[in-house]
Amino acid sequence: MYSRTMLKVRTLSNNLKMYGSTSSNFVNVSVNDKSGVAIVTMQREPVNSLNLELITQLKTALSDLERNKCRGMILTSASKSVFSAGLDIMEMYKPNQERVRNFWLSLQDLWMTLYGCSYPSVAAINGHSPAGGCLLSMSCEYRIMLPNFTIGLNETKLGIIAPSWFVATMKNTIGFRKAEMALTLGFLFTTEEALKVGLIDEVASSKEDAIAKADKFIGQFAKIPPQPRTISKLMLRSKDIETLRKTKEQDLQAFLQVVNDPKTQKGLELYLESLKQRKA
Numbered sequence: 001m002y003s004r005t006m007l008k009v010r011t012l013s014n015n016l017k018m019y020g021s022t023s024s025n026f027v028n029v030s031v032n033d034k035s036g037v038a039i040v041t042m043q044r045e046p047v048n049s050l051n052l053e054l055i056t057q058l059k060t061a062l063s064d065l066e067r068n069k070c071r072g073m074i075l076t077s078a079s080k081s082v083f084s085a086g087l088d089i090m091e092m093y094k095p096n097q098e099r100v101r102n103f104w105l106s107l108q109d110l111w112m113t114l115y116g117c118s119y120p121s122v123a124a125i126n127g128h129s130p131a132g133g134c135l136l137s138m139s140c141e142y143r144i145m146l147p148n149f150t151i152g153l154n155e156t157k158l159g160i161i162a163p164s165w166f167v168a169t170m171k172n173t174i175g176f177r178k179a180e181m182a183l184t185l186g187f188l189f190t191t192e193e194a195l196k197v198g199l200i201d202e203v204a205s206s207k208e209d210a211i212a213k214a215d216k217f218i219g220q221f222a223k224i225p226p227q228p229r230t231i232s233k234l235m236l237r238s239k240d241i242e243t244l245r246k247t248k249e250q251d252l253q254a255f256l257q258v259v260n261d262p263k264t265q266k267g268l269e270l271y272l273e274s275l276k277q278r279k280a
């Protein structure tokens with residue numbers, strides 16, 4: 001059903017209607033010819049850490065789907081064990097100043113695009129989803145997760161603070177009280193805990209099951225007129241999007257200040273070492 005012709009992402013917008021599938025380095029988009037639902041697959045090995053290129057390619061793919069009036073979008077991962085490990089730590093470690101600036105601006109852009117997209121969006125979370133991975137999942141309208149993985153905003157555990165728009169997204173997803181507990185503890189929920197707290201909506205037995213459940217969720221909107229649907233969604237989401245749009249530069253400067261602090265750099269070095277040592 002989801003065909004797999006390979007194309008460059010640059011040609012996505014022109015060709016989406018003609019071809020079933022497109023692929024750039026890190027993002028594959030396949031569209032179900034019958035339903036018009038797109039599966040957007042992150043495929044940056046080994047853990048889909050969000051570097052500048054993956055972020056930019058995701059943003060391009062989502063904007064192209066918007067232009068092509070897609071009927072729904074399912075975000076998932078090509079990995080069998082990781083949905084996304086969150087921001088690529090290498091982008092923040094000893095950064096090139098121009099690149100790290102673009103990195104953050106692109107992340108802001110990606111979030112505004114995904115959080116405010118007009119089409120129904122579902123995260124099929126087929127692996128661990130910490131930090132930035134959790135942000136992507138929460139930005140979708142519905143979350144379906146496979147068992148035995150973890151999800152959450154674990155920033156405080158890493159000694160950092162989740163940006164205000166990460167916090168707003170979590171508050172909007174699970175409510176003030178639960179978000180406060182989760183954020184202050186830097187809590188990573190298991191699949192079962194995430195279901196209980198409302199961070200995810202369903203558990204699936206396999207990736208195929210998750211996609212089938214996502215299709216079913218999106219299918220519910222077939223009989224709902226798109227414009228009232230989108231306006232209702234944006235009535236709930238646009239305030240937080242506008243807040244970031246207006247404070248983009250301030251948010252960037254706050255990020256750059258933290259990243260360029262020698263204490264943060266030391267922390268990043270130790271964290272990178274600890275990730276490597278987990279294997280040894």
Ligand SMILES: CCCCC/C=C\C/C=C\CC/C=C/CC(=O)SCCNC(=O)CCNC(=O)[C@H](O)C(C)(C)COP(=O)(O)OP(=O)(O)OC[C@H]1O[C@@H](n2cnc3c(N)ncnc32)[C@H](O)[C@@H]1OP(=O)(O)O
Binds near residue numbers: 088092
């Ligand atoms: C962490 C401090 C950040 C400081 C930032 C400074 C300023 C920022 C200010 C504000 C921004 C705040 C927002 C932050 C949001 C984020 O997303 S931060 C990133 C947080 N992510 C994580 O903590 C996840 C870390 N990864 C894991 O827990 C595990 O890798 C995993 C996802 C559970 C998967 O485990 P698995 O066993 O399958 O894989 P490995 O651990 O063996 O990893 C394979 C390989 O990939 C490298 N890697 C893992 N995660 C990242 C990453 N986020 N960025 C870059 N590289 C990563 C890992 O080191 C291994 O590499 P290899 O040894 O070379 O193979």
